[in-house]
Amino acid sequence: MDMTEIKHHLTDALLMGYSAGSLPEAFNLVVATHISLCDECRARMHEFDAVGGEVMEMTSSDMGDDALAATLALIRQDKTFETSPALPAKHDGIFPAPLRDYTGGDLSAVKWRKIGGGVSQAILKTDKSASVRLLRIPAGTAVPDHGHRGTELTLVLQGAFRDESDRFGKGDIEVANEEMVHTPVAEEGLDCICLAATDAPLRFNSLIPRLAQPFLRI
Template sequence: MNEIKHHLTDALLMGYSAGTLPEGFNLVVATHISMCDECRARMYEFDTVGGAVMDAEAPANVSDESLAATLEMIAADQDAGHEDIAPRPARTGLFPSPLQDYVGGDLDAVKWRKVGGGVRQALLKTDASASVRLLHIPAGTAVPDHGHRGTELTLVLQGAFKDEEDRFGAGDIEVATEELDHQPVAEDGLDCICLAATDAPLRFNSWIPRIAQPFLRI
């Protein structure tokens, strides 16, 4: 794998460690951590700090029914499809283990849908707090230029793309906020496959993508 140059922010790692991120962001973060030794080590540091803070807190009084109620809540969350997304470095195939769990396999298990210009996407099922999709962008192809109404996390799984900010190769993650307008272009060579999560609709700068946006759920 190429050297990873673009990493997660401290805020994202702290949110993942504390369990406060949307489910879709959790999936992207866990997938990146599975690919990135540096971010995995930083995440464990935040876990350690969080554990120390909890140890320093005064014990709280709880009722005898608390354990049973907690187990019921965990079971209900699992039944609703909300999984504990843990980074696991070991993998076979293109997708790291957290992503394989959501896809139900590797690349050959993905149900792609054409979105125009040769680009394909596959929406992954998560809660409504953020939408998550796999993107397959043919080599040399540009996606429509756009801005952001919230935060978009884009993790490269295969190939690479360039935009107004930098070049992003396999394992790199781009954290795009409302300040960024860009037009990612997949590099020549391998087709670019990305995992992307957004907590708000994109802001397209041309009218054709804006018309298609409600149907593509981007």
């Protein structure tokens, strides 16, 4: 994969949380998978790891804008962080190593379950603080419009989708919060395969998805 094609990256807050070990397991999986694909975020991750002691000393109540700014300033001032991150080992298939550890293989190992409209999902086993699933959205298909009761991380592994905010291609990650309402649509061509993690149920606007939501665990 050409790393320069990735246009949507992880936020500093997510990278700091991953470095500090404070994210839910589901979010850790998405972050680790993106980092394995993205030179830029992997380099930033090394920077946060280098000041991990500073991050670990911060309590959740300390992690405000001032704490984030102070940590970023520390990184910029310390020239010892100017190192080239090691590249992940290359492999065949579309699943990076962190994800293959959860699926037991690549795409062919996934046990898909249809959830309507041609869309399929496979929920991965993690702790109950958040959930993570693989989604397969047929090319040209729209996901029902929805909002969020928390944070949703969506990483594209194959194909691409568009919503009201932008286009997201292979390797891109969309970070959605409670203010976002969108209708993702898979582009024509390849089916769009995504890894998506949420820490709260989605908020669907139409009746049928709302009725099915408890059974689909979305």
